[in-house]
Amino acid sequence: xxxxxxxxxxxxxxxxxCLFFDGLIDNETNKEFLNDIGHTEIENVDNMQKYFQNIKxxxxxxxxxxxxxxxNAYPHKSPLEKIFQNEVVAGAINSLVGSEAVVDxxxxxxTFPTKYFKKTNQRQxxxxxxxDSTIDPRITFDIQLFYFPTDxxxxxxxxxxxxxxxxxxxxEMGIAKYQNIKxxxxxxxxxxxxxxxxxxxxxxxxxxxSDEIRYMFKVRLQPTEKQELLWDPEKKYKPLPNKAxxxxxxxxxxxxxxxxxxxxxxxxxxxxxxxxxxxxxxxxMLTGNKNLDIDYxxxxxxNELY
Amino acid sequence: MTKRQKxxxxxxxxxxxxxxVISWATFDGTGQKLHMTGDSDEPPYPTGLDALLDGWRLxxxxxxxxxxxxxxxxxxxxxxxxxxxxxxEGDF
Ligand SMILES: [Fe+2]
Numbered sequence: 177x178x179x180x181x182x183x184x185x186x187x188x189x190x191x192x193x194c195l196f197f198d199g200l201i202d203n204e205t206n207k208e209f210l211n212d213i214g215h216t217e218i219e220n221v222d223n224m225q226k227y228f229q230n231i232k233x234x235x236x237x238x239x240x241x242x243x244x245x246x247x248n249a250y251p252h253k254s255p256l257e258k259i260f261q262n263e264v265v266a267g268a269i270n271s272l273v274g275s276e277a278v279v280d281x282x283x284x285x286x287t288f289p290t291k292y293f294k295k296t297n298q299r300q301x302x303x304x305x306x307x308d309s310t311i312d313p314r315i316t317f318d319i320q321l322f323y324f325p326t327d328x329x330x331x332x333x334x335x336x337x338x339x340x341x342x343x344x345x346x347x348e349m350g351i352a353k354y355q356n357i358k359x360x361x362x363x364x365x366x367x368x369x370x371x372x373x374x375x376x377x378x379x380x381x382x383x384x385x386s387d388e389i390r391y392m393f394k395v396r397l398q399p400t401e402k403q404e405l406l407w408d409p410e411k412k413y414k415p416l417p418n419k420a421x422x423x424x425x426x427x428x429x430x431x432x433x434x435x436x437x438x439x440x441x442x443x444x445x446x447x448x449x450x451x452x453x454x455x456x457x458x459x460x461m462l463t464g465n466k467n468l469d470i471d472y473x474x475x476x477x478x479n480e481l482y
Numbered sequence: 483m484t485k486r487q488k489x490x491x492x493x494x495x496x497x498x499x500x501x502x503v504i505s506w507a508t509f510d511g512t513g514q515k516l517h518m519t520g521d522s523d524e525p526p527y528p529t530g531l532d533a534l535l536d537g538w539r540l541x542x543x544x545x546x547x548x549x550x551x552x553x554x555x556x557x558x559x560x561x562x563x564x565x566x567x568x569x570x571e572g573d574f
Contacts, residue, residue: 299516301516301518301519302518302519302520302521303519304519305519333520336519336520343557344557344558344559345556345557345558346558346559350559351559352519353491353507354493354505354507354560355491355505355506355507355508355517355518355519355520355521356505356506356507356519356520356521356522356523356525357504357505358503358504358505358525360520360523362520380519380520382520383518383520441504442504442505442560443504444494444495444496444504444560444561444562445495445496445501446496446561447557447561450555450557451557453555454555454557457555
């Protein structure tokens, strides 16, 4: 049985553009994955390119033609098949992109420690902020699923990301000049952690200042069906009634709308309101309710009488 | 003695130098410090005005461009961009 996401988790994703499942995959599977790619003690790795080529040549990670259904993408009993069959992973995928999602691409990202850059006299720089993979004005969205087979410490420079940026439509590295953005986060996690990003989320890889290689396996999944109430097949979701604004009721309980309307420290005063409007439009799409509103943002401007 | 330029780019919460810094970038032409993406979680100054008070000279800021009709709700790049410089003198 897959474990679909809760409405709160969907709202969290709609608002922040990401979800994390800390240490979800068991250690045995993590070890199996690392053995399969030929992970070895750092002392035995003397050349970055060669190490990477060996992984590509000998691991069970298949070459997957773009557009292949996820269902038949990974070899039977391989560590990656086990990961995608995990009930939480499968449930999250089904909730966001449906059970008939296809693979766009996959990659095993390796980030090498400082000594390899010193040896080859290269400047060790972090990856600039960007959005994958090109300007994308769709309402439909893809997800990028990340798997971390080892612990990622702060020194290892895990993926930097900017919660709440996923609905801003920019052109890939067009955001590279934003060196630092208030509220930026860096992934620090236990082995077996799974992260899921909306394809629009701004991000970049950090510099690895540790002595260990950092691994991150990524797969981008595309839906083939409308992303409406996929997490709620019985269609029980009902929009909440309007509440008093500004002159508010202090005793109001926190609801799913509070999750959806969360602000971020990097948002401009003016555009923050548009970010909220776009989140409500996104939630309309996800719930299939074209008239839904939160805090009157859309009702106010849709009341055109002329 | 030679001169080198240091550039500070600040993105502010609204289009006035009194506004809070929400994003920042530094490029050091003296070569003393290599800045890179993700290297600091706290802004160098709380507001644009604080950068002026510390001797940074403003040389460019973004203009207000009216939203395209029909595209008023489309969000994209950070809007309120301010470029500052300092000229450093020394043996670089
Ligand atoms: Fe990327």
